[in-house]
Amino acid sequence: xxxxxxxxxxxxxxxxxxxxxxxxxxxxxxxxxxxxxxxxxxxxxxxxxxxxxxxxxxxxxxxxxxxxxxxxxxxxxxxxxxxxxxxxxxxxxxxxxxxxxxxxxxxxxxxxxxxxxxxxxxxxxxxxxxxxxxxxxxxxxxxxxxxxxxxxxxxxxxxxxxxxxxxxxxxxxxxxxxxxxxxxxxxxxxxxxxxxxxxxxxxxxxxxxxxxxxxxxxxxxxxxxxxxxxxxxxxxxxxxxxxxxxxxxxxxxxxxxxxxxxxxxxxxxxxxxxxxxxxxxxxxxxxxxxxxxxxxxxxxxxxxxxxxxxxxxxxxxxxxxxxxxxxxxxxxxxxxxxxxxxxxxxxxxxxxxxxxxxxxxxxxxxxxxxxxxxxxxxxxxxxxxxxxxxxxxxxxxxxxxxxxxxxxxxxxxxxxxxxxxxxxxxxxxxxxxxxxxxxxxxxxxxxxxxxxxxxxxxxxxxxxxxxxxxxxxxxxxxxxxxxxxxxxxxxxxxxxxxxxxxxxxxxxxxxxxxxxxxxxxxxxxxxxxxxxxxxxxxxxxxxxxxxxxxxxxxxxxxxxxxxxxxxxxxxxxxxxxxxxxxxxxxxxxxxxxxxxxxxxxxxxxxxxxxxxxxxxxxxxxxxxxxxxxxxxxxxxxxxxxxxxxxxxxxxxxxxxxxxxxxxxxxxxxxxxxxxxxxxxxxxxxxxxxxxxxxxxxxxxxxxxxxxxxxxxxxxxxxxxxxxxxxxxxxxxxxxxxxxxxxxxxxxxxxxxxxxxxxxxxxxxxxxxxxxxxxxxxxxxxxxxxxxxxxxxxxxxxxxxxxxxxxxxxxxxxxxxxxxxxxxxxxxxxxxxxxxxxxxxxx
Numbered sequence: 001x002x003x004x005x006x007x008x009x010x011x012x013x014x015x016x017x018x019x020x021x022x023x024x025x026x027x028x029x030x031x032x033x034x035x036x037x038x039x040x041x042x043x044x045x046x047x048x049x050x051x052x053x054x055x056x057x058x059x060x061x062x063x064x065x066x067x068x069x070x071x072x073x074x075x076x077x078x079x080x081x082x083x084x085x086x087x088x089x090x091x092x093x094x095x096x097x098x099x100x101x102x103x104x105x106x107x108x109x110x111x112x113x114x115x116x117x118x119x120x121x122x123x124x125x126x127x128x129x130x131x132x133x134x135x136x137x138x139x140x141x142x143x144x145x146x147x148x149x150x151x152x153x154x155x156x157x158x159x160x161x162x163x164x165x166x167x168x169x170x171x172x173x174x175x176x177x178x179x180x181x182x183x184x185x186x187x188x189x190x191x192x193x194x195x196x197x198x199x200x201x202x203x204x205x206x207x208x209x210x211x212x213x214x215x216x217x218x219x220x221x222x223x224x225x226x227x228x229x230x231x232x233x234x235x236x237x238x239x240x241x242x243x244x245x246x247x248x249x250x251x252x253x254x255x256x257x258x259x260x261x262x263x264x265x266x267x268x269x270x271x272x273x274x275x276x277x278x279x280x281x282x283x284x285x286x287x288x289x290x291x292x293x294x295x296x297x298x299x300x301x302x303x304x305x306x307x308x309x310x311x312x313x314x315x316x317x318x319x320x321x322x323x324x325x326x327x328x329x330x331x332x333x334x335x336x337x338x339x340x341x342x343x344x345x346x347x348x349x350x351x352x353x354x355x356x357x358x359x360x361x362x363x364x365x366x367x368x369x370x371x372x373x374x375x376x377x378x379x380x381x382x383x384x385x386x387x388x389x390x391x392x393x394x395x396x397x398x399x400x401x402x403x404x405x406x407x408x409x410x411x412x413x414x415x416x417x418x419x420x421x422x423x424x425x426x427x428x429x430x431x432x433x434x435x436x437x438x439x440x441x442x443x444x445x446x447x448x449x450x451x452x453x454x455x456x457x458x459x460x461x462x463x464x465x466x467x468x469x470x471x472x473x474x475x476x477x478x479x480x481x482x483x484x485x486x487x488x489x490x491x492x493x494x495x496x497x498x499x500x501x502x503x504x505x506x507x508x509x510x511x512x513x514x515x516x517x518x519x520x521x522x523x524x525x526x527x528x529x530x531x532x533x534x535x536x537x538x539x540x541x542x543x544x545x546x547x548x549x550x551x552x553x554x555x556x557x558x559x560x561x562x563x564x565x566x567x568x569x570x571x572x573x574x575x576x577x578x579x580x581x582x583x584x585x586x587x588x589x590x591x592x593x594x595x596x597x598x599x600x601x602x603x604x605x606x607x608x609x610x611x612x613x614x615x616x617x618x619x620x621x622x623x624x625x626x627x628x629x630x631x632x633x634x635x636x637x638x639x640x641x642x643x644x645x646x647x648x649x650x651x652x653x654x655x656x657x658x659x660x661x662x663x664x665x666x667x668x669x670x671x672x673x674x675x676x677x678x679x680x681x682x683x684x685x686x687x688x689x690x691x692x693x694x695x696x697x698x699x700x701x702x703x704x705x706x707x708x709x710x711x712x713x714x715x716x717x718x719x720x721x722x723x724x725x726x727x728x729x730x731x732x733x734x735x736x737x738x739x740x741x742x743x744x745x746x747x748x749x750x751x752x753x754x755x756x757x758x759x760x761x762x763x764x765x766x767x768x769x770x771x772x773x774x775x776x777x778x779x780x781x782x783x784x785x786x787x788x789x790x791x792x793x794x795x796x797x798x799x800x801x802x803x804x805x806x807x808x809x810x811x812x813x814x815x816x817x818x819x820x821x822x823x824x825x826x827x828x829x830x831x832x833x834x835x836x837x838x839x840x841x842x
Contacts, residue, residue, distance in 0.1 A: 006226040006595025014219040014588030015150045015227065015519045015596055018578050019159050019528050021205055022143055022469075022512060023535045025104050025574055026166025028198035028567040029136055029473050029505060030539020031174040031546070032111040032480040032560070033076060034667075035190045036129065036498070037276050038178035038294075038547030038645040039559040040069055042187040043118070043487065068122055068491040070407020070776015073273045073642040075126040075495035077399030077768030079133025079479075080502025084396055084765055087138035087472055087508060088145075088389020088758025092243065095211040096145025096385055096515035096754065099138050100469005101202060101574035103508030106135030107476010108198035108567025110501045114480050115188035115557020117497045118487015125487030125494010128479050132501010135475020137396065139508005140761050141389030142469030143532060144754035146515005147374075147746060148381050149212040149581020151528055152230030152599020154317055156746040157326065157685065157695070159520030159528010160374040161309020161678025161738035163512065165366070167536005168298040168305065168674055168735060171272060171641060171667030174539055175295035177546005178559050179645075183655075187556005188484050190547035194559065197566010198477040201573045205470050208577010212518060212584025213593035219582060220589010227582030227596020230521050243383050243755055247447030247613020247816055248390070253379050253620020253748050254759050255627050256439035256808045258391040260331055260372040260700070260741045261760030262631005263432020263801025264365060264734075266398035266767030267338050267425045267707055268536075269638000270794040271297065271362055271666070271731055273403040273772040274410070274421060274779070274787065277646010278727070279662045281413040282784040283351045283720040285654010289662045293355055293654065293724040294644035295545045298667015300363030300732010302538050305674005308699045308739035309527030312370035312681015315690035316811075317523040323378055323442030323692020323747040323811025324622065330681060331371020331440070331629040331700015331740030332433040332806035337364035338636055338707015338734050339429035339798030345726035346422040346715020346791040349415075351652060353722020355662070355729075357710025361798070362640060362666045362731015364706025366674035368633050369532075369738010370681040371700025371805065372436060372626030372760055374525045376745020377517035378692070379441065379623055380448030380752015380817040383612040384517040388745055388757010391627050396502070396765005398428075398635040398797075403642040404773000406790040410643070411780005413650045415715070416788045421643065421775050422715040424793005425636045426708045428767070432632025432801015433701050434808075439621020440629075441810020442692045442747025447613010448817025469515060470574045472508030476501050477567030484557035502768075517746050517753040518581035521599030523686055525743045527678030532742075536637075538671035545668075547645075600750070612752050616816030622748045623756055625808035629700055629741045630760045632801020633734065635767030636707055636794040640666065640731055642772040643779070643790060650782045652720050662724055669732025677703075681739035692747050692811025700740020700809070701802040706733035708798035715791035718784075741805065748810060749817030767797070 010016065043062050064072070083103075091099040110132040117128035143163060151159045174194065181189045210216040213224040248254055275294040279285045285293055312330055315321045321329065338361045345357035376391060377384035405424070410417040479501035486493040512532065520528040547559040579585035582593040617623060648654045648662050681699055684690050690698065707730045714726035745757040774793070779786040 008223040008589040008591035013592040022163035022532045023166035026535025027170035027539040028570045030170030030536045031194040031543040032563040034174035034543030035547045035559045037642045039190045041645045041649045042182035042551035042556040066407045066776045070404040070773040073403035074772035075129035075498025076133040076502040078499030079130035080137040081396035081765040082503040083137030084393030084762040085389040088141035088386035088754045091142035091145035091385035095580035096142040097209045097578035099142035101205045102470040102474045103139030103472005105202045105474010105571030106504040108195045108564040109478015110482045111195035111480015111560045111564025113482020114191040114560025115484015117482040117485030120489015122491015123493030124489030127496020128482040128486035129498010130500035131479030132476045134500045134503015136505005138472025141758035143512005144384035144388045144757045147520045148517020150519015152521020152596040155521030155524015157312035157370045157525030157743040158309040158678040158682040160743040161369045162531005164532035165305035165674035168301040168667045168670030170539005171298040172295040173542005175545045179548010181550010182548045183552015185554015187551035188558040189550035189554025190559005192558035192561015194563010195481040195565040198570045199568015201570010203572020205574010206576035210579015210585040212580045213582020213588045214584045216579045216585015216588040218587010219585045220591045222591010223589040223593040225594015227593045229598020231600025243612030244447040245614035247615040248617025250615030251617030251620030253623030254617040255624025257623040257626015257760035258394040258763035259627035260432045260436035260629015260805045261391045261395035261764030264630045265395040265634005265764035266428040266797040267636010267794045268634045269399040269768040270402040270771040271640010273642005274775045275640040275644010278787045279648015279652045281650015281782040283652015285648040285652040289654035293662015295668045296665020296728025297359040297362030297731020298670035300359045300669020301366045301673045301735030302671010303673040304366030304677040304735030305738040307676020307680040308736040309678010310682035311684045312695035312739035313523045313685040314683025315685035315695040316692045317686020318688030320688040321690025321694030325691035325694025327696020327744030327811035328809030329694040329698025330367040330696040332802045333698045333702020334367035334700040334737030334740045335429045335433040335704015336701040336802030337705030339426040340705040340709020341730045342708040342711015342795035344709045344713025346419045346712035348713040348717020350717040350722025351720020352725045354714030354717035354726040355724020356726040357713030358727020358730035360710035360729020360733040361707025363669045363673040363733030364703035365734015365737035366677040367699030367703035367736020368740035369742035371696040371740015372630045372744045373742015374746030375626040376756025377750040377753020378747020379445045379749025379814040381750020383752020383755035385754010387755030390759020390762045392761005394763015395630045395634045395761045399638040399768000401769045402639045402767045402771000406775005408777000409789045410778040410782040410786035413779035413782010413786040415784015417786010418790045419715040419788010421790005422792040425797045426795015428635040428797010429632040429704045429801040430799020432628035433805040434803025435628030436625025436805020436809040437807030439808025440625025441622030442812040444813025444818045445816025447616035448749040448752045474571040475504030477564040481564035483560040527682045613816040621808040622810035625805045627760045627763045629801045629805035630764035634764040635797040638768040639771040666728045666731030670735040673735025674738040677736045677739045696744045696811045699736045703736035704798045704802040708795040715788040
């Protein structure tokens with residue numbers, strides 16, 4: 001397979017365009033998710049009113065308690081968790097490009113309505129955010145369905161890394177622009193700008209993306225043939241059949257992915273939601289500066305994502321590491337690295353040092369994008385979207401819990417309270433690393449291997465459905481646009497709309513894995529996962545960066561309107577341009593199509609799409625390693641995403657503009673790291689320096705440990721500059737995780753990668769549910785001590801995710817993901833290996 005060559009020129013390769021669109025889709029998805037973290041600072045901060053007689057008075061747009069803010073930040077994930085699994089299933093049945101595109105489109109529409117909903121009260125805002133979550137949840141797992149038909153196996157690490165790097169680029173953009181928008185135009189424009197931009201993307205997506213290379217009228221014959229040959233011998237990828245639910249739900253490999261996913265998300269969501277507030281409350285930055293500083297970690301992560309993705313695939317191509325090794329090493333390096341730097345940040349008092357540590361902690365998460373993320377496709381290629389949906393459902397819990405928990409912890413808020421939040425995150429990182437390290441694998445699982453089914457069913461599925469990924473984002477955009485309206489009616493409505501937004505978004509993530517599993521060769525998976533995942537952090541960066549500016553200039557409502565519009569635009573583009581696989585893409589060149597097909601040809605587990613072996617899947621330790629690492633990462637990510645703007649404002653005392661800018665820097669760092677890590681991972685793989693398993697583990701755990709370390713430093717530093725630098729490094733270095741867990745789902749079961757990613761994302765969403773409310777309960781004052789608690793929690797979760805992933809993760813295709821024929825071949829290989837070992841003993 002490694003001898004296959006795609007003769008198509010780089011600029012004509014359709015799969016690269018699809019990865020780029022996935023990257024932009026993730027950017028839009030996360031600008032709409034993250035903008036609330038910055039917008040809420042503008043919504044609740046005191047404004048000086050000078051009367052005609054010169055007297056000064058102070059008022060707030062909305063006088064919400066820290067607990068209410070925590071629920072508003074976490075509302076998105078209540079909807080998001082609902083559709084992670086559904087997104088994976090829908091992507092497998094109807095095609096990842098439809099689910100991904102529609103999920104983003106729905107999110108954009110709801111984003112545009114956010115200002116309107118906000119004015120109705122917090123209840124309406126919550127409802128709006130819930131609906132956004134519903135749409136967004138569909139998009140994430142749907143990506144795997146796109147990868148499954150468009151990505152040759154040897155390109156999957158970089159594909160997953162590149163695509164998912166959009167998450168962090170989006171985080172960067174959101175942090176940078178939100179503060180500026182809020183300061184200059186009003187908080188409403190934070191939503192209007194990002195919502196409108198997403199709509200533009202949707203137009204391009206629907207125009208350019210087709211279900212597969214075979215259905216794409218614009219793909220070159222060379223690329224079409226390449227993709228076809230690459231995917232030809234991947235067991236389970238030729239025909240779509242009923243997923244083996246029991247095997248999937250009982251596979252400890254799937255749970256390993258979900259736990260890693262959970263651990264990563266806990267840290268991610270904790271930082272995502274708490275970093276802006278941490279920058280404001282502890283580091284005393286204004287909104288704009290807080291947005292910038294909050295974006296720095298994601299800038300670091302974005303850079304590392306691109307490096308680690310290529311590096312992971314290079315390690316595989318060069319046979320230096322097995323797929324399982326790449327997944328485990330990258331994943332657990334990310335988690336343990338995140339944990340380490342988060343712990344360091346927790347104990348630092350210097351602002352600059354704290355920012356550096358947090359930036360490294362988040363940035364090292366880029367390694368996980370070549371770990372647990374593509375791991376869903378590895379263990380079960382045709383069910384990758386379903387698994388990703390399950391994983392992302394679990395990984396959404398941090399998004400539900402972390403903001404609320406942080407809200408209860410950081411009541412004052414104080415540095416000590418945020419330190420507690422960091423400790424919790426570090427602990428979750430550890431759990432994720434341990435579980436993934438022990439149980440993860442990249443081998444196609446036996447339950448993912450089946451006899452050939454009707455080819456007719458495949459054609460029908462390809463034609464019936466193409467863009468579940470798009471539906472998720474589209475719905476999220478719609479509900480994001482409704483957030484201001486719901487917020488005006490009360491926080492209860494805002495929470496409700498955020499839950500719905502989360503449901504919408506939930507469809508997208510696992511379905512994206514299905515797209516990658518069909519489009520990205522194995523040698524490109526690390527960089528693809530890193531690149532696409534970088535969109536998450538770049539979206540966070542954009543949300544933090546832009547939201548403050550939009551809020552100040554246009555009003556806080558436009559934070560939602562802006563991101564909703566951009567998402568809807570993206571949805572349109574996705575709908576028309578992305579196809580489910582190279583085979584169904586009418587615009588891909590024949591050369592690229594053949595290259596992808598040939599690249600995926602020898603990847604076990606993608607020959608026939610069958611019923612997922614649920615029992616084997618849910619009892620698969622490598623899958624659970626991904627879940628734990630993913631959840632550990634998302635805990636830190638969601639915590640930072642939701643708390644960073646508030647931290648910048650309340651603790652660091654940055655104004656709205658500064659808070660937004662600073663809060664976006666970590667995600668810009670993550671984006672850059674993610675891009676770099678993807679290339680680095682693929683390069684290591686191609687040079688055979690490391691196995692896939694080693695790449696996944698090293699990159700993943702390096703990211704988590706770095707995030708933990710710098711987050712710890714930031715938590716205990718008193719210097720604003722150090723704090724900002726640590727946060728930037730903590731978030732930014734998380735970019736290495738894109739070549740860890742995010743690519744690992746593609747390794748262990750390519751045909752079930754979307755399912756695995758869905759499972760992992762389901763768990764990884766839990767931090768998004770828990771972290772914001774928890775942070776709200778912790779940071780009541782808020783003060784530095786309260787935010788220290790939040791950071792410490794994140795560090796502990798990072799550490800756990802690192803250990804678990806390091807032990808259980810694998811980059812090998814699991815036996816249960818192999819078809820009968822390939823399973824027999826694999827058994828012969830195993831028996832031969834055992835005989836060799838026995839001879840050596842003698």
